[in-house]
Amino acid sequence: MSRENDPFRDGGFTREALLEAIRLGEGRFTKREIARSLALRGDAKIALKSALKVLETDGEITRTGQKSYAIRGGLPPVTVVEIVDRDVDGEMLCRAVRADGDSPVIRLAPGQGKGGRRESALGIGDKFLARLEKDGDEYYASVMRTLGQSAHRILCVYRETGRGGARLVPVDRRTKHELIPAKGEGTGAKDGDLVMVRLASERAHGLKTGAIEEVIGSADSPRAGSIIALAEHGIPQGFGDAEEKEVRAIKPVTAKDREDLTDIPLITIDPADAKDHDDAVWAAPDDDPANKGGWVVIVAIADVAAYVQGGSALDKGARKRGVSVYLPDRVVPMLPERLSNDLCSLREGENRPCLAVRMVFDRNGNKRAHRFLRGWMRSAAKLSYEEAQAAIDGKGTGKAETLKKHVLEPLWGAYAALQKARAVREPLEIDAPERKVRIGEDGSVIAVERRERFDAHKLIEEMMIQANVAAGEALEAARTPLIYRVHDEPGTEKIEALSDFLPTVGLSWARGERLTTKRFNQVLERAKDGPHYETVNEVVLRSQSQAIYDTRNLGHFGLNLEKYAHFTSPIRRYADLTVHRALIHAFKLGRDGTTDEERASLQVIAEETTSNERRAMAAERDATDRFIAGFLADRVGAEFEGRITGVTRFGAFIRLSETGADALCPVSRLGREYFHHDPSAHALIGENTGATYRLGMTVNVRLSEATPVTGGLLVDILTPPEPGRKPMGRRKGGRPPAGRDRGNKSRRRR
The missing domain is CATH 2.40.50.700 (OB fold (Dihydrolipoamide Acetyltransferase, E2P))
Structure with a gap:
């Protein structure tokens, strides 16, 4: 570098000082935060940009997101890792829990993932002590010890x-x-x-x-x-003595100093079996002549902050749990039942305290204004999604029908306007069907059903999104620290894998163009009505980053929103409770807002809550797997239709169409020849004939084993592989690194 073009000299800082500032940021510092750390002003900030480019080009630093930087480095041979995602082939991807900021790829070694060995059932959200081996630019993790339940x-x-x-x-x-x-x-x-x-x-x-x-x-x-x-998964259950004592001593909040909303017919719309109701909605045409055709929407949320004081035993317990956990046969609540199902539940016909946002939208669904208030409300009705939808469709009965004209139709009118703005914004529109496990009184599975999705679901979802946006915008405008719900754009490796996969199903992805949700939606639209639609949806979903909680605002890529904070579910998500307290503090709505101690701990809370959320998701997934395995246990030998949703070194994962359950066909049961995993083709390919089982292929399978205590399903694929050309030689990535595929090498080739 010439003396005349030295950004370190021009900025008044040394190379070593800049590297130390990045190291202190632990992978979370953006350029602005690095500048603040170095106390840079004016032209020095311009030099910083050039200096960061120099370090990046020299390979000394790397970007951990689109805006933050970290020191580039390796990983120790033994470390704690967390499974955070799957790649498009279904293989598990991990990250080091205490990495130095760099994020090299860590893959679960063959045989370590779910179904790879009888004792293994790792999934997203699980943490374990891992032994790492490096192969080229990638690391492979072998499980030494899992870190779920208590060690004692x-x-x-x-x-x-x-x-x-x-x-x-x-x-x-x-x-x-x-x-x-x-x-x-x-x-x-x-x-x-x-x-x-x-x-x-x-x-x-x-x-x-x-x-x-x-x-x-x-x-x-x-x-x-x-x-x-x-x-x-080490999910905390029950409540401590101090929590029980506090909840017994709670006295119901009164209407004092609250805005009276009892004359407004706010209603709750929830699943039919919901016991806690933390959000209520109301809408009406705006009577402001300057906003002709516009709408006023109120979203009222249970005022949990009025009952759970910062630093109390109840608060510490809620923070420890992080989220409520919803299993097929039970709920493990974040808050005791007296709060979650009573005092903080917006019950029909009962007065309740709430934190509400009043939003004004124009005729095209663009938000013109919002105002947060602490209210006193009385729910006019508790409706299920099915009841609300039936009334709008002209098939209503009972109270839903009586509310149709004056309550439901205005809500749908406001939703129609919001849909216009959503269409312009164009968030990611992945079609990922959900399945519900219906449980009988004895705890056994009655049926596994596909959840129907009505406009009523979309209406509530969109109104909650708008309330969350308003919370993020309001707090940022008030310069109040908060926890955002962020969703970074997909990483380069995942996009490359997606662009490799799409041509195998007749689609394409232009490399190098800017990532937008619109581009993903165009791919999904082109796949619609074709034989690969479900697979393309799955692969696009896997290509996305996982949403997390963070005090840095990285935006929400999937929703295509710049500012987004979870505000609407403080009964079941601790992050929402911190946002409520921040709003109370920022707008002087009471004395129970954010404390100095909580404000200083927000990043730690964000990381804890992200981890707790993933832990809950892993427990929910595993419990569902076990219930479905029990449901299918007496059908061993039966044949099912399915679709290959994952191809890995140790076999193929098949999603059964009837139940949505994932079953494994080990590579040793695929046929007489050896099948190897070809990552570039997203397929298992016969070594001698080139016969192929590819991602997305529809197959018939026979259930050979269903083990309720582990949740494992093993199947044999009955459908012959697709014909292929005999390989000229093994493709790159066909075998894993030496020493990590002993299971494959010792398998009997049948």
């Missing part, structure tokens, strides 16, 4: 071994070591019972011993799936 209390299955002996087998499918019941501990348990065990000894040799603290019931019982999932 373990959920086990009590197994009798004959002659009075017994073993305690951990239900965590990734734990290989059994325990021996401590002397006299087996008397209360029967063979096959789930038992909560406390480690009783740490012996130098042989199996450890465990003291049985609680006999829960048979591992074969219908509800065991939820119990195991909660224990595996």
Whole structure:
């Protein structure tokens, strides 16, 4: 670099000082924050931009997002990692929990993911101590020890071994070591019972011993799936003595100093089986002559901050849990039932405190104004999505029909305007069907159904989005720190994988063009009505980043929004409660707003809540897997239609059309020849014939194994592979790095 063109000299800082500022930022500092750290002013900020480019070109730093920087570096051979995503082929992607800011790719080594080994069932949100091996630019993680349930209390299955002996087998499918019941501990348990065990000894040799603290019931019982999932992922259950004491002492809030909304017919629209109602809506034409055709919308949210004071036992417990967890047969709430289902639930016909936002939209759905207020409301009705939709469709009955003209039709009128603005904004429109597991009174599965999605769902969703946007805009305008809900744009590697995949189904992706939601939507539209529509939706979804909580505003790529903060569900999400307190503080709506201590901890809270959310998602997914496996257990041998949704080194994942469950066909059961994974073709390809099982292929399968206690489904693919040309040689990536595919190498080729 010439003396005349030295950005470090021009900026008045050294190369070492800039690197140290980036290192201190731990991968979260943007250019503005780096400048603040170095106390740069004026022209020095211009020089900073050039200096960052120099360091990036020299390979000393890397971008961790679109706007932040980190020191480039490797990873230690042993570290804690978290599974954060899947690639387009369905392989698990991880990140180091305590990385130095750089984010090299970490893939789960073959045989370590769900279905790869009997004891393995890792999924997104799981953390584990990993041994890392590097192959080129990629790392592969092998599981050393999972970090879910407590190290001292373990959920086990009590197994009798004959002659009075017994073993305690951990239900965590990734734990290989059994325990021996401590002397006299087996008397209360029967063979096959789930038992909560406390480690009783740490012996130098042989199996450890465990003291049985609680006999829960048979591992074969219908509800065991939820119990195991909660224990595996370390989901906190119940409430501490201090929390129980505080909740018993709570006195209902009064209307004092609150804006009276009781004459406004706000209503709740929720799933038919919902027990907590934290949001209510109302709309009416705007009577302002300057806003002809416009609408006024009020979104009222349960005022949890009025009952859960910062720093209290209830607050600490809610922060620890982070979110409510929704399993097929139960809910593990973030807040005690007296709050979540009573005092903070916007019950029909009962007065409740709320934090509300009044928004004004023009005829095209563009927001003209918003105002936050602390209100006193009375829900005019509790409707289900089905009831509200039926009334609008002219098939209403009961109270939904009586509310149609004066309440529901204005809501739909406002929604029609919001749809216009949404169409212009064009958020990502992925069609990802959800399935609901219906549970009977005895806890067994009655049916697995596809959730219907009505305009009523979309109406509530859009009004909640607008309220969340208003919260983010209001707090940013007030210069009040907050936790955003952010969704970064997809990373380069995922986009490259997507552009490689699309030609295999007759579609294309132009490399190098700016990423926009519109481009993704165009791909989805071209795939519509074709045989690969579901697969393209799945692959586009997998190409996206995961949404997180953060105090930095990176925007929300999927919704195509610049400012977005979760405001609408403080009963079940701790991040929303922090936003409520920030609004109360910013607009002087009471004395129970954000404290100085909470304000200083917002980034830590954001990271904790993101982790807790992923933990909850992992438990929900695993519990659902177990319930469906139990539902299918008596259908072993039956044939099903499915679609290949993932191809990995150890086999193909097939989503069964009937239930939406994911089953594994190990590579060893694909045929007589060896099938290897070709990442570029997104397929498993026969080594001798080139016969191919590709991502998205529709297949018929036979269920060979369904194991409720693990949630695992194994199938044999009955559909012949697609014909192919005999490979000239193994493609790059066909085999994993040496030493990590012993399972493949030792398989009998049938």
